[in-house]
Amino acid sequence: MLKAKDLLGLRTLSTDEMDEIMRVAIPMKDIIMRDIKKVPTLRGKSMATLFFENSTRTKSSFEIAAKYLSADCTNLAVSTSSVQKGETLIDTAITLEVMGIELFVMRHGASGAPHFLGRNTKARIINAGDGMNEHPTQGLLDMFTMKDKKGDLGNLTVTILGDVAHSRVARSNIWGLTKYGANVRVVGPETLLPIELQKMGVEVYTDVDKALKGADVVNVLRLQKERQSSGLLPSLVEYNKFWGLTSKRLELIKEDGIIMHPGPMNRGVEIMPEVYEDPRSVVDEQVTNGVAIRMALLFMMLGGKTSDEIN
Amino acid sequence: MKKFIEKAVIMDQDQMDRAWKRIAHELLEKNKTLDNAVILGIRTRGLPLAERLKKTIEEIHGLVLPIGVLDINLYRDDLTSLTEQPVIHQTVIPVGIKGKKIILVDDVLYTGRTIRAALDSIIDMGRPELIQLVVMVDRGHRELPIRADFVGKNVPTSKREKIDVLLKEIDGIDRVVIKELMEEDE
Numbered sequence: 001m002l003k004a005k006d007l008l009g010l011r012t013l014s015t016d017e018m019d020e021i022m023r024v025a026i027p028m029k030d031i032i033m034r035d036i037k038k039v040p041t042l043r044g045k046s047m048a049t050l051f052f053e054n055s056t057r058t059k060s061s062f063e064i065a066a067k068y069l070s071a072d073c074t075n076l077a078v079s080t081s082s083v084q085k086g087e088t089l090i091d092t093a094i095t096l097e098v099m100g101i102e103l104f105v106m107r108h109g110a111s112g113a114p115h116f117l118g119r120n121t122k123a124r125i126i127n128a129g130d131g132m133n134e135h136p137t138q139g140l141l142d143m144f145t146m147k148d149k150k151g152d153l154g155n156l157t158v159t160i161l162g163d164v165a166h167s168r169v170a171r172s173n174i175w176g177l178t179k180y181g182a183n184v185r186v187v188g189p190e191t192l193l194p195i196e197l198q199k200m201g202v203e204v205y206t207d208v209d210k211a212l213k214g215a216d217v218v219n220v221l222r223l224q225k226e227r228q229s230s231g232l233l234p235s236l237v238e239y240n241k242f243w244g245l246t247s248k249r250l251e252l253i254k255e256d257g258i259i260m261h262p263g264p265m266n267r268g269v270e271i272m273p274e275v276y277e278d279p280r281s282v283v284d285e286q287v288t289n290g291v292a293i294r295m296a297l298l299f300m301m302l303g304g305k306t307s308d309e310i311n
Numbered sequence: 312m313k314k315f316i317e318k319a320v321i322m323d324q325d326q327m328d329r330a331w332k333r334i335a336h337e338l339l340e341k342n343k344t345l346d347n348a349v350i351l352g353i354r355t356r357g358l359p360l361a362e363r364l365k366k367t368i369e370e371i372h373g374l375v376l377p378i379g380v381l382d383i384n385l386y387r388d389d390l391t392s393l394t395e396q397p398v399i400h401q402t403v404i405p406v407g408i409k410g411k412k413i414i415l416v417d418d419v420l421y422t423g424r425t426i427r428a429a430l431d432s433i434i435d436m437g438r439p440e441l442i443q444l445v446v447m448v449d450r451g452h453r454e455l456p457i458r459a460d461f462v463g464k465n466v467p468t469s470k471r472e473k474i475d476v477l478l479k480e481i482d483g484i485d486r487v488v489i490k491e492l493m494e495e496d497e
Binding site for chain 2: 001024026027028030031034035036038039040041042299300303
């Protein structure tokens with residue numbers, strides 16, 4: 001049972017809540033594997049996606065999750081909406097809310113935008129990525145994948161490699177994994193490692209080889225070209241040479257370690273194509289698990305009442 | 312808080328065992344063959360009852376049937392009005408159900424809504440040849456046109472009453488009891 005109205009980040013979620021989401025995701029994953037990928041559970045429930053930034057997998061994953069559970073999902077195409085005429089975020093959301101939308105899935109370039117919207121709507125909000133803050137559903141699907149492949153999260157050493165500074169995926173991974181007591185290492189170019197990282201309870205490395213040695217999981221971050229300000233990186237070729245995950249570097253992780261990437265991949269930059277092809281790569285399964293995690297969340301947030309609402 | 316007090320024991324362990332033995336015979340009699348059958352128990356109490364039926368059929372006919380477990384919560388028609396969200400578990404069926412004879416097992420048949428949900432969930436997984444329903448107790452008060460093919464015991468009840476099927480595997484004892492609702496104020 002989720003305590004808060006909105007799912008904004010893993011920073012504010014308890015391990016009990018995360019356990020419950022990951023537990024419900026297991027029967028949801030079974031539905032994805034069936035011939036008839038539909039259950040009538042959320043029939044008559046309405047939700048909308050509100051994406052102010054581009055997305056392939058997160059947006060379609062939420063939409064597919066809604067369809068498999070029989071909820072109706074509207075996609076607001078921000079680029080062709082009245083947002084372009086200057087309509088504010090709150091007005092846009094309220095317009096949809098009075099048409100009966102009960103839950104918004106929102107992505108926005110500004111950190112805190114979903115929090116702000118959540119305070120101004122009755123509808124429930126799921127944060128699908130806010131600026132450089134959090135991407136909680138990605139964090140949950142990453143942990144769900146790790147738990148499925150490697151067992152108890154508390155026993156794992158997870159190396160997060162790459163553009164940590166700009167990565168909301170990294171932050172959600174760190175908040176979630178440290179709550180379970182996992183040993184989290186972060187590594188990347190010093191210009192892309194924020195100073196406050198140590199306070200989040202992780203080990204900070206600048207030497208890739210040391211950071212990868214003996215890891216159970218390596219989670220490779222996408223180099224966020226659209227967010228780079230000048231001077232942080234000399235060139236993509238150099239980034240690949242010093243920080244890219246190559247087959248040679250892969251030899252350093254545990255023999256049965258797994259390779260993850262939240263997508264979309266810059267092949268040949270942060271990850272080499274042959275690493276993605278490696279049998280230990282679980283990148284595609286992450287995408288499937290993403291649908292299961294989102295189905296679990298939609299069910300928990302739209303199906304039945306929470307104890308708080310009843311009290 | 313609703314409070315129920317126990318009124319009577321309507322089946323003991325012996326009677327429950329005998330009912331399951333009788334039903335194992337009736338199943339074969341009615342179906343001629345059970346070669347193509349799969350037993351499905353509805354969570355929670357339908358599962359141990361399904362396991363017992365499997366064992367009884369094995370003892371009597373020497374036939375080992377596959378067994379699966381059904382979680383019907385995703386198919387409920389009262390999800391949005393429930394006070395507590397139901398706990399969702401996995402549905403696990405070891406074989407394809409297309410063309411199979413499904414023997415569906417539950418503890419109590421009451422309104423028929425659980426069975427409706429179970430039927431929908433089975434049909435979403437494939438088209439079985441037929442579905443037959445086995446229950447330990449049929450207590451009446453149907454709200455849907457559904458009936459059981461095999462019944463351990465028919466027990467006429469009032470709506471103020473409640474039937475509890477207690478099972479060794481879950482409750483530590485085999486017994487069917489009838490309870491009555493007390494006044495709600497204390």
